[in-house]
Amino acid sequence: MKLAIFSDLHLGFKEGNEREQECFENARSAFEIACREQTDAILIAGDIFDVPLPSPETMLKAFEIFSIPQKQSKPELKISVVGEKTEKKVNFNGLPVIAIHGTHDYRSIGQTNVLELFDASGYLVYLKMKKAVIEKNGETVCVHGFSGVPEKKSLDVLRLWNPKPVNGAVNILMMHQSIMEFLPFSDEMIATISLSNLPQGFDLIVNGHLHWSNIQKLEGSTFLLTGSTVTTQMKKLEAEKPKGVFVFDHEKKSLDFFELPMQRKLFYFKEKFSSATSGEVLERARTLASQAVSDSSGLPPMVRLKLVGNLADGFSSLDIDFKELKKEFEGRAILSISKEFFSASFKKKISELRGLHASKQSIASIGLELLEKNLEKTSFDKSFDVREMFELLSENKIDEAISLVQKPKKD
Ligand SMILES: [Mn+2]
Numbered sequence: 001m002k003l004a005i006f007s008d009l010h011l012g013f014k015e016g017n018e019r020e021q022e023c024f025e026n027a028r029s030a031f032e033i034a035c036r037e038q039t040d041a042i043l044i045a046g047d048i049f050d051v052p053l054p055s056p057e058t059m060l061k062a063f064e065i066f067s068i069p070q071k072q073s074k075p076e077l078k079i080s081v082v083g084e085k086t087e088k089k090v091n092f093n094g095l096p097v098i099a100i101h102g103t104h105d106y107r108s109i110g111q112t113n114v115l116e117l118f119d120a121s122g123y124l125v126y127l128k129m130k131k132a133v134i135e136k137n138g139e140t141v142c143v144h145g146f147s148g149v150p151e152k153k154s155l156d157v158l159r160l161w162n163p164k165p166v167n168g169a170v171n172i173l174m175m176h177q178s179i180m181e182f183l184p185f186s187d188e189m190i191a192t193i194s195l196s197n198l199p200q201g202f203d204l205i206v207n208g209h210l211h212w213s214n215i216q217k218l219e220g221s222t223f224l225l226t227g228s229t230v231t232t233q234m235k236k237l238e239a240e241k242p243k244g245v246f247v248f249d250h251e252k253k254s255l256d257f258f259e260l261p262m263q264r265k266l267f268y269f270k271e272k273f274s275s276a277t278s279g280e281v282l283e284r285a286r287t288l289a290s291q292a293v294s295d296s297s298g299l300p301p302m303v304r305l306k307l308v309g310n311l312a313d314g315f316s317s318l319d320i321d322f323k324e325l326k327k328e329f330e331g332r333a334i335l336s337i338s339k340e341f342f343s344a345s346f347k348k349k350i351s352e353l354r355g356l357h358a359s360k361q362s363i364a365s366i367g368l369e370l371l372e373k374n375l376e377k378t379s380f381d382k383s384f385d386v387r388e389m390f391e392l393l394s395e396n397k398i399d400e401a402i403s404l405v406q407k408p409k410k411d
Contacts, residue, residue, distance in 0.1 A: 001077075001136050001250040004034030007045035007176075007208035008228030010104065011065075012058035015050075019334070022264060022299075023050070024061050026229040026243060029260045031068040033245045035095060037258065040075045041134060042095060044124075045208030045226055046102025046148050046176030049114055053107075059114075066123040069095035077136040081125060090125050090132075097124040098132050100147040102176040102208055127174070129161050140169035141250050144202070148176035148209070155192040158199070165201035170250045173199065176208040182225070195223060203253055212237040213244070215255060224255060231266050234304035234336050239268035264299040267292035273309035273341070278319040281307060285325060285337060293332050303329075305337040317341040364394070 009030070013023040034042045054062070072094040079090040079098075090096070099115060107113040119126035127145025134141045144163040154177045165171035178191035195218060198205055205223045212235070213227030226246060231238050244259040269288045273281060285305055292303045311317065322337045329335055356366065368390045375386060384404050392401040 001041075001134065001139060001141050001170075002037065002039040003141070003172075003248045003250070004030075004037065004039040004042045005045070005206055005224065005226055005246040005248055006030045006034075006042075006229055006244070007206075007226035008047040008102065008211055008230075008232075009044070010047055010050040010228060010230050010232055011062045012050040012054045013230055013232060015055060015058065019264075023230045024065060026260050026263060027065050028068065029262070030229050030245050031065060033258045033260070034247075035069060035072050037245075037247050039095065039247060040077055040136060041079075042069060042097045043143060043172070043174055043206060044097060044099040045174050045206050046100050047104045047208060047228070048099060048102070048118075049105040052105055052113065054114060062118075063121075063123070066097065066118065069097055070123070075136065077134055079125065079135075080133050081127065081130050082133055083130045086130075091122070092125065093122060098127060098143055098145070098174075099124045100127050100145040100174055100176055100208075102148045106148050131163070131166075133166070133169070139250070140166070142166045142169045142171045144171065144173045146173065146175040146177075151178055151191055152189055153192075154178075155197055158193060158197070163199055163202075165199075165203075170253070171202045171204075172248075173202045173205045174207075175205070178209060179207065182210055182214075198223070203250075204248060204255075211235075212241045213246075213257075214241075222253070222255065229260060231264065231302065234266060234268065234302055236268045236270075239266040239304070262298050265292075265296040265301040266304065267295070267301055268304045268306075270306040270308065273307065273311070275310065275312040276315075277312050278315050281311075281320050281339070282322070282325060285322065286328075289325070289329055289333055289335060293329070300331065300333050302334045302336065305335065307337065307339045308341070310342045364390075367394070 009027040010023050011027060014020045049058070070093045074094055079092065079096060081088045081090055101113055101115050105114055115124065115126040118124045125132055127143065128147040131142050131144045134143065146158060146161060146163065149157045163173060177193050180186065180191045180194040183191055200220070202221050205221055207223070207225055210225050211228040211232055212225065214225040216223040224246060227241060227243060229243050242259045243263050244257050247256045247258065271284060271288070285307065288305060289303050292301050317339055320339060326335050368387065371390050372386050389401055389404055392404060
């Protein structure tokens with residue numbers, strides 16, 4: 001059995017913007033690759049839609065795109081959806097699509113989401129804490145669908161659901177969550193699941209949500225980040241990897257990647273300046289944008305310019321206006337430019353810090369100085385021995401510090 005896998009189509013992304021067709025064109029290409037590669041089913045790991053309530057315009061285009069696999073000849077296979085206490089045989093047309101919801105197309109419990117609508121219309125098989133059992137010529141693939149849940153609760157919910165691989169089948173877990181190892185910092189609002197928390201015994205774990213693709217070998221398993229089919233954020237990681245479709249071969253347990261044709265390229269530049277004039281910054285931005293334009297064919301590229309550093313005396317960040325530059329590249333590139341230049345006062349603070357560093361004061365003496373400075377502003381000023389107070393505080397002797405405040409100064 002061959003399964004096409006992709007994710008995060010974000011249909012409706014940038015509605016009303018010059019990029020509004022891109023999500024649909026890329027989604028169309030992804031479905032066409034799945035058909036061309038003669039796969040037996042398509043798996044989509046969430047965020048089919050960009051918003052929970054897509055506009056009728058988006059819905060119409062989505063139905064047109066989802067009718068592409070429906071026109072394929074029906075593969076010789078049987079699908080049933082199995083829940084904790086339920087089992088339902090699925091009737092489908094053409095090439096079946098099996099999907100979970102993500103974060104963008106998620107609606108609260110009790111509200112109907114768009115995927116349920118597409119499921120009821122026979123366009124896809126929607127899994128929410130359920131598994132799809134696919135059987136073909138005596139072979140079975142089980143797709144366990146863990147639809148997106150809020151990150152803070154995701155580890156708890158995953159443990160509660162506790163998916164178990166089915167014996168004698170090739171097991172795929174499909175999810176849509178942040179994974180700690182792929183984030184630059186730790187925050188339980190953003191991720192609670194780490195690779196080590198993932199359940200054992202699955203041949204392949206497919207995750208949507210993060211928009212760049214990646215394959216990582218785990219013990220006895222493969223962890224696949226599908227990436228999105230459309231670039232939604234001009235991030236460095238998204239610039240490095242092309243968008244596409246993975247094809248999983250259940251016998252070889254292999255993954256092949258097929259790039260989407262005609263995808264808009266993203267160029268990411270981080271440029272550091274030192275004592276630059278506003279003219280020099282603008283000229284460099286122009287050169288980089290021109291370079292991106294000449295290095296791409298097809299759709300005008302997205303160019304992300306991150307300009308940092310400091311400016312020459314007498315120049316301020318406010319002097320640099322990219323309006324003209326953006327106009328100059330209209331129709332040739334989509335520019336997104338950010339500037340982070342140190343201002344004079346910020347530079348002064350840095351030089352003060354450098355001065356402190358150069359004077360080689362110990363952390364304790366810097367702390368004592370700060371405490372003295374802060375006390376000067378209070379009524380406690382000079383009412384007790386500051387050094388003694390600092391020592392008590394640094395040793396966490398809070399009660400003694402309080403009694404020091406209460407008793408008069410010795411000298
Ligand atoms: Mn997404």
